[in-house]
Amino acid sequence: METKERPLKGAWGITALVFLFMLINFADKVVVGLAAKPIMEELGLTHEQFGLLGSSFFFLFAVAGVAGGFLANRMQTRHLLFGMAIAWSLVQFPMLATVTLETLIICRILLGAGEGPAGPIALHALYKWFPDSLRGVPTAIVAQGSALGVIVAVPALNFIIVNYSWHWAFGALGIVGLLWAALWLVLGREGTLVDPPVAAGADGSDRVPYRHLLTCPSIIAVCCAAFASYWGLALGLTWFTAYLVDGLGYSQTMGGNLFILPWIFGMLVVLAGGWFSQRLKTKGVSSRVCRGAFASATVVLGGCVLPFIALVSEPGIKVALLVVGSAIGSSIFVVTPMIVSELTPQSQRAALLAIATSIYTSAGVAAPWAMGKVIQGATSRQAGYEHGFVILGGLLIAGGLIGLLFIRPEADRERLAARTRLAPA
Secondary structure: OHHHHOOOOOHHHHHHHHHHHHHHHHHHHHHHHHOHHHHHHHHOOOHHHHHHHHHHOOOOHHHHHHHHHHHHOOOOHHHHHHHHHHHHHHOOHHHHOOOOHHHHHHHHHHHHHHHOOHHHHHHHHHOOOOOHHHOHHHHHHHHHHHHHHHHHHHHHHHHHHHHOOHHHHHHHHHHHHHHHHHHHHHHOOOOOOOOOOOOOOOOOOOOOOHHHHHOOHHHHHHHHHHHHHHHHHHHHHHHHHHHHHHHOOOOHHHHHHHOOHHHHHHHHHHHHHHHHHHHHHHOOOOHHHHHHHHHHHHHHHHHHHHHHHHHOOOHHHHHHHHHHHHHOOOOHHHHHHHHHHHHOOHHHHHHHHHHHHHHHHOHHHHHHHHHHHHHHOOOOHHHHHHHHHHHHHHHHHHHHHHHHHHOOHHHHHHHHHHHHHHOOO
């Protein structure tokens, strides 16, 4: 009982390594959006073609994520994390040569396949070190690997892009990935904490049929809210710098420097939200309130802010509205894995985390391409970008409302337990 009330010894060291893993993961994602202008100019791409390049990262992302999740149910996560880091690194090096759009797309597809399982497997590995009531802060820290991956990497990558070339930005990421893999090979370990069962079936197993998990209202609802938020994240990864440079007239250097603003704001939101949610949870507040309602309300708030971008004329105010509207709901990415884990037996957790992640990150397939289509057909580039952000606002409001109404982990846990007890052996 005592071990379930505190993290295992060494848990925070593993958290630091997994945090660095996710930092590199998001630096890999962001480099194409950061180099949007020079890539489009060198290869002569239209906005629609560049949108396709941005979407290509996600073509195999979901499929690979699900496959990796089921694999993580059977293999040690430390081996899978090491293999993914090696794969990410190697696929960056072809960009050092002269490339075509087709080469870029192929490499981004392969990178997406390698990174698809990263988030769920990283969290599954982390949850073997922390009990459920203490997962808010470590989940938020690991989630901030994404924000710091941008905050730390963007100035360095932008310096390389401006002073050398966008090709070397990819090469630098490959080198950093190999360095992390070497560090993990030496220090990475597997956690031993086992969660209590969700339910005991008629055959004595604690497994819950996947059809019940995948039709669970709380899981569906949190995926809807996270899908809307990830639509915004995918737009930010691909189009934020392009909007500043191409739409608002900022220089590449200034646009690259401003790129970190949503991530700084999002980092503060996620860390504060993760701490607040965990504090409420340890005081006995229901998951419906401290995880579901809290995060979903911030998603709705972000959706209400974004439409004002098209109504103001001052560029600085437009940037501020975009930063706040797109990032204030970022806590949904912290509570999503915790809600899924709360409802899923540990023996099935990696697969369900991967499936949920693949569902909501599928927004990344459509969002960059859709934005490119909107820009291409607009009367002006600035109007096209801002129309796309208004559409995002509508998606955030819809997704957040679904979360507010249907995320009820306690009730769904009881329902899953009852179904499992009644299932035939």
